[in-house]
Amino acid sequence: MGTPEPVLAGVGNTILVLSGKGGVGKSTAAVQLAATLRAKGHRVGVLDVDLCGPSIPRMLGVEGRDVLTTPEGKWVPVSVDEEERLKVLSVAFFLDSKNDAVIWRGPKKNAMIKQLLTSVVWNVDYLIIDTPPGTSDEHISVMENIRQAPVLGAVLVTTPQMVAVDDVTRELTFCRRTGISILGIIENMSGFVCPTCSECSNILASGGGEQLAEKAKVTFLGRIPIDPTLSRCTEEGLNYIDKFANSPICQIYHSIITKLTRQTDEEMEVEK
Amino acid sequence: MSAAARDLEDMVEECPADSNEAGWAGVCQGCPGKELCLSQGSQPDPEQQVIDTRLGAIRHKVLVLSGKGGVGKSTMAVLLAQILAGEGQRVGLLDVDVCGPSIPHLLGVEDQPVLDSQWGWQPVVSPLGKIKTLSVGSLLSSQSQAVVWKGPRKTALIRRMIKDTLWGRLDTLVVDTPPGTSDEHLTIVRLLATTRPSGAVILTSPQRLAAGVVSREIRFCQKMNVPVLGIIENMSGFCCPCCSEVSEVFPGGAGAHLAEKYRVPLLGAVPLDLGLAEAGVSCGWRDSPVAQAVRDMVAKIKEKL
Numbered sequence A: 001m002g003t004p005e006p007v008l009a010g011v012g013n014t015i016l017v018l019s020g021k022g023g024v025g026k027s028t029a030a031v032q033l034a035a036t037l038r039a040k041g042h043r044v045g046v047l048d049v050d051l052c053g054p055s056i057p058r059m060l061g062v063e064g065r066d067v068l069t070t071p072e073g074k075w076v077p078v079s080v081d082e083e084e085r086l087k088v089l090s091v092a093f094f095l096d097s098k099n100d101a102v103i104w105r106g107p108k109k110n111a112m113i114k115q116l117l118t119s120v121v122w123n124v125d126y127l128i129i130d131t132p133p134g135t136s137d138e139h140i141s142v143m144e145n146i147r148q149a150p151v152l153g154a155v156l157v158t159t160p161q162m163v164a165v166d167d168v169t170r171e172l173t174f175c176r177r178t179g180i181s182i183l184g185i186i187e188n189m190s191g192f193v194c195p196t197c198s199e200c201s202n203i204l205a206s207g208g209g210e211q212l213a214e215k216a217k218v219t220f221l222g223r224i225p226i227d228p229t230l231s232r233c234t235e236e237g238l239n240y241i242d243k244f245a246n247s248p249i250c251q252i253y254h255s256i257i258t259k260l261t262r263q264t265d266e267e268m269e270v271e272k
Numbered sequence B: 001m002s003a004a005a006r007d008l009e010d011m012v013e014e015c016p017a018d019s020n021e022a023g024w025a026g027v028c029q030g031c032p033g034k035e036l037c038l039s040q041g042s043q044p045d046p047e048q049q050v051i052d053t054r055l056g057a058i059r060h061k062v063l064v065l066s067g068k069g070g071v072g073k074s075t076m077a078v079l080l081a082q083i084l085a086g087e088g089q090r091v092g093l094l095d096v097d098v099c100g101p102s103i104p105h106l107l108g109v110e111d112q113p114v115l116d117s118q119w120g121w122q123p124v125v126s127p128l129g130k131i132k133t134l135s136v137g138s139l140l141s142s143q144s145q146a147v148v149w150k151g152p153r154k155t156a157l158i159r160r161m162i163k164d165t166l167w168g169r170l171d172t173l174v175v176d177t178p179p180g181t182s183d184e185h186l187t188i189v190r191l192l193a194t195t196r197p198s199g200a201v202i203l204t205s206p207q208r209l210a211a212g213v214v215s216r217e218i219r220f221c222q223k224m225n226v227p228v229l230g231i232i233e234n235m236s237g238f239c240c241p242c243c244s245e246v247s248e249v250f251p252g253g254a255g256a257h258l259a260e261k262y263r264v265p266l267l268g269a270v271p272l273d274l275g276l277a278e279a280g281v282s283c284g285w286r287d288s289p290v291a292q293a294v295r296d297m298v299a300k301i302k303e304k305l
Helices: A026-039 A106-118 A137-145 A162-178 A208-216 A228-236 A248-271 B003-014 B034-040 B048-056 B073-086 B103-107 B151-163 B183-195 B208-223 B254-262 B291-304
Strands: A011-018 A044-048 A086-090 A124-130 A151-158 A182-187 A220-223 B058-065 B091-095 B115-117 B120-122 B124-126 B131-135 B170-176 B199-204 B228-239 B266-272
Touching: A011 A026, A026 A044, A026 A086, A026 A124, A026 A151, A026 A228, A026 A248, A106 A137, A106 B151, A137 A162, A151 A162, A151 A208, A162 A182, A162 A208, A162 B103, A182 A208, A182 A248, A208 A220, A220 A248, A228 B208, B048 B058, B048 B151, B048 B183, B058 B073, B058 B183, B058 B208, B073 B091, B073 B103, B073 B131, B073 B170, B073 B199, B073 B228, B073 B291, B091 B103, B103 B131, B120 B151, B151 B183, B199 B208, B199 B254, B208 B228, B208 B254, B228 B254, B228 B291, B254 B266, B266 B291
Parallel strands: A011 A124, A011 A151, A044 A086, A044 A124, A151 A182, A182 A220, B058 B170, B058 B199, B091 B131, B091 B170, B199 B228, B228 B266
Antiparallel strands: B115 B120, B124 B131
16 A cells, blocks of 8 residues: 555645535535635635535536646646635546536545545645535545544534434534534524515524534534525625625624634644 | 546546446456445346335335435425325335435424334334335434444445335335435435336426536436436525515526426426425425425326326
């Protein structure tokens, strides 16, 4: 086997975005977290390990770009902005057509994830890892491989319904078992403001995330309402955080990032 | 380009995992999944006969699929089962989502254990309309228990759920699946292959982003020879309970787009609804404005069986 390759070389700190439930907005949250970190002046990378349904490239508007390879055989992530402060790597870049299905069984997914974790030249302060729903091959592989890497912890995303909360509880158990620290819970799709009458309806019930956080004794990071503008931005690959810097959602993300990075910022201060 | 990167790109493009060459083809050399593909590949399955006997007693087998998570697969599977059962059919609902089973919660059978009788696992019967159901959720001792399983173990469990479950004679078996196109999907499709599944109902939400992921699922069905019965666009607008105005929550129109692109029927669009969000648990959906939309869709599905 030779010497093991270093995992996540050139990454300052790693944040995992997890959820047992699908479609709760993991990828959207991952992209907004990355964009917010970038707006705060950090260099950020996004790694999409959802092999069967990768959606990050589209959300960042870099669909169909090619991944370059260094002479040493490492992958160079695709840059989203000109200053190269937001970079991304996803299995979607290796697929020929964007509709190609990756029909892979577990062992093959594990091999791919190991590659994604070891052979990318990142050079970033923060790396956000976006995961598929569930607690299976992809998650086990990521956890097994990032043991030696600097990991800040995991952010769990849920929607307010009890069914989603059940699944996220399982994800919590998974985090505890694998020994990864939980940074907190985001409750996404929490309410919808009717554009006609401004009445806020809790389409998917409300408060599930906060209750879960309380019960599991983890930080509740914030509640994010459904916003068609955000939805449209992710569809078209636009940077919502930069475009709507004064929107309430943007402010929520800023407060979330402040909570997440407080610890590392303090450490940096001490070093200075 | 480096050898490693090239290898990987070859793997992505040429994986024969779903063909008869699984494990035998050139690209399989050196692939960590080779052994597994070989063991599940082209050789006839010694247990297939038992499985066929069990499945032969079930007239229609309908898969509920979506590449995307959280678009309402389980909700729609429960609605389909409830409506069919309400018409007097004998209905079963199999939940093959190993890591995130939500069917027990939706059908109100969370606390009922699965009994192991001498003829196999006895499916739990839901109080909401005599639906026989089996889910990993019913096999776990606690709701918060995480099933952290890798592929081969999930495959083995799904095989047991088909082979060792005493479904008896059923008119329709609805199969609810997890998001993606991986172990669970390959396993269930392969197990159903000899008794021919009636087809798959594909769910999507309106965003184009979802359409991208869902089109992979349609390609999966085409590759695996599973007929697509139609597409349902869920979460299509929201009817405000205050002013009754329907607003677009997720823009996109993905359902119609996919239906046209892949020439499959669009079964209908279901708006977001507070009553429906609690479907199964309270039956509150029966009076909601979306109930009719759902009934029409089920009628269309029945025509195709």
